[in-house]
Amino acid sequence: MTKEKGAYYITTPIYYPSANLHVGHTYCTVMADAMARFKRLQGYDVMFLTGTDEHGQKIQQIAEAAGVTPQEYVDRVVAGIRELWAVMEISYDDFIRTTEDRHKLRVQEIFRKIYEAGDIYRGVYEGWYCTPCESFWTDTQLRKNKCPDCGRDVVRAKEDAYFFKLSAYADRLLALFDEHPQFLEPETRRNEMTQFIRQGLEDLCISRSSFNWGIEVPIEDGQVIYVWLDALSNYITALGWPELGAGAAGAAGATDVKENHDKYDRYWPADVHLVGKEIVRFHSIIWPAMLMSLGYPLPKKVLGHGWLLLDGGKLSKSKLAEGGQGAKSRNIVDPVELIERYGVDALKYFLLREYTFGQDGQFTTEAMLKRVNGDLANDLGNLLSRATGMNDKYFGGAIGRPDAIFPDGPLASAGAIPDAAAIEDRELISLALGTATKVEDHMDRFEFNHALESIWELVSRSNKYIDETEPWVLAKDEDGRERLGQVLYTISESLRVVSILIQPFLVSSSTKIREQLGLGGETLRWEDSQIFGAEKTFRTSKGESLFPRIDIEKELAAIDEM
Ligand code: MSP
Numbered sequence: 001m002t003k004e005k006g007a008y009y010i011t012t013p014i015y016y017p018s019a020n021l022h023v024g025h026t027y028c029t030v031m032a033d034a035m036a037r038f039k040r041l042q043g044y045d046v047m048f049l050t051g052t053d054e055h056g057q058k059i060q061q062i063a064e065a066a067g068v069t070p071q072e073y074v075d076r077v078v079a080g081i082r083e084l085w086a087v088m089e090i091s092y093d094d095f096i097r098t099t100e101d102r103h104k105l106r107v108q109e110i111f112r113k114i115y116e117a118g119d120i121y122r123g124v125y126e127g128w129y130c131t132p133c134e135s136f137w138t139d140t141q142l143r144k145n146k147c148p149d150c151g152r153d154v155v156r157a158k159e160d161a162y163f164f165k166l167s168a169y170a171d172r173l174l175a176l177f178d179e180h181p182q183f184l185e186p187e188t189r190r191n192e193m194t195q196f197i198r199q200g201l202e203d204l205c206i207s208r209s210s211f212n213w214g215i216e217v218p219i220e221d222g223q224v225i226y227v228w229l230d231a232l233s234n235y236i237t238a239l240g241w242p243e244l245g246a247g248a249a250g251a252a253g254a255t256d257v258k259e260n261h262d263k264y265d266r267y268w269p270a271d272v273h274l275v276g277k278e279i280v281r282f283h284s285i286i287w288p289a290m291l292m293s294l295g296y297p298l299p300k301k302v303l304g305h306g307w308l309l310l311d312g313g314k315l316s317k318s319k320l321a322e323g324g325q326g327a328k329s330r331n332i333v334d335p336v337e338l339i340e341r342y343g344v345d346a347l348k349y350f351l352l353r354e355y356t357f358g359q360d361g362q363f364t365t366e367a368m369l370k371r372v373n374g375d376l377a378n379d380l381g382n383l384l385s386r387a388t389g390m391n392d393k394y395f396g397g398a399i400g401r402p403d404a405i406f407p408d409g410p411l412a413s414a415g416a417i418p419d420a421a422a423i424e425d426r427e428l429i430s431l432a433l434g435t436a437t438k439v440e441d442h443m444d445r446f447e448f449n450h451a452l453e454s455i456w457e458l459v460s461r462s463n464k465y466i467d468e469t470e471p472w473v474l475a476k477d478e479d480g481r482e483r484l485g486q487v488l489y490t491i492s493e494s495l496r497v498v499s500i501l502i503q504p505f506l507v508s509s510s511t512k513i514r515e516q517l518g519l520g521g522e523t524l525r526w527e528d529s530q531i532f533g534a535e536k537t538f539r540t541s542k543g544e545s546l547f548p549r550i551d552i553e554k555e556l557a558a559i560d561e562m
Contacts, residue, residue, distance in 0.1 A: 010047070110233050111217060283302045
């Protein structure tokens, strides 16, 4: 396929492999995957990056408690994360681990460069440290003497350390938000960050000497780089940037370091860093300041999404540890379990359709099951089984394009629909032809829920079309046969359009629909969702139902019993 649309680089945060991921973590990755697939379908040359953030005191402590080395510990958890993404059909192009040589050597290079630019100095760190969040806080930042992010206890810490001159970048950061408001969205986050900077930025402690599970500071033994400088750098180290000094890779005995500047040249600056709201601060203040110091271009956009909440609080790994269920609310928060019970597409659809980007939302299994039954089983699944069932019954599955409605072949605009077409055909065809544009508009604004809503308008209209045209009545009489053929072709075409539109969101369902419609497995093209009457002849066959209906009460009771 030609990639005339250019490059598109999208990232997720790199996850802490301190424990298995819960459904809240999958939210961001599912959105990033849908966007990456959407852009690929449109012909963009997409780079979709995810990975794991493996250093820091917390991981070291957990590994020690588990009686294994930190490396052994993260290797095990990371293997599980990669398996999860495989099951969820997450189409990342690269998976970066911060323990890889290709990353470590470049982080040291980044440290060196910022030091040489005069933005790193040695000092004494004294302040409050939240171990679970790996965050340092000043007196004023604490909330009721606790970590302002997670509300847990903080400890007093004092040690020699390196500092990054973040304070020197306050004016340039304010100018960035002012001159390029699209750099940070939603607006509420931008306002928060502007206020945060105006309160006064302190220099940032970027090394520690009290633990050793980290990348060594390249200019002094006994210090390791503090996780955020390490972590944020992944977005460029994965692209093979910065270049390593001659022989650096060999000298360090690295085996996984490849000099590949093409990727940096092609994909940087990133089009979007998708991140949760609590780490917007790191991505919109520290990361741009680091890049300014390095003299590298800034990402085009940082987008902060909201949280999935359980019983009003943030979903957390400890709730996962309680056996995959949230307290007293009949909820499953382990994504593996949700997928085993309801399927990947059910989970993806729910995450993308239920929540509004940027806002928090409640997670409940019940809400998910309602969506699955309503939108997936009743609307989409039913449309497919009705269509293929009637095609089989009345025409042995062979449905040809009717000349009366398509005298000149496929239609590319509503204006081209012939006058001879019935009103309900006209309505359905024009809606189908216009849906792709609506989806594009919503996706431009990361409104996954509205994009799906638009597609489901077409699904519902198609079901309504069946009710209006009553194919079973037409079938009773030989005179109705021509019209019956027209009706069944129109429904099949509508399903073909739907199969393309949903592909970025629900990969397996798209494939299943296409199989039942008898369409080949060729690479899909987004443009083909903007024409109606593309298929000359369908050879459809009714297959398994896409989404079996769930007895919600029974299912919730069964979860209770677990
Ligand atoms: N390692 C850092 C990110 C470094 S990026 C250079 C980190 N890791 S994390 O595993 O704690 O969180 C990763 C992402 O998961 C964050 O964006 C966070 O917002 C998201 N989520 C964690 N719990 C979540 C919910 N309950 N709901 C939605 N997203 C959530 O932070």
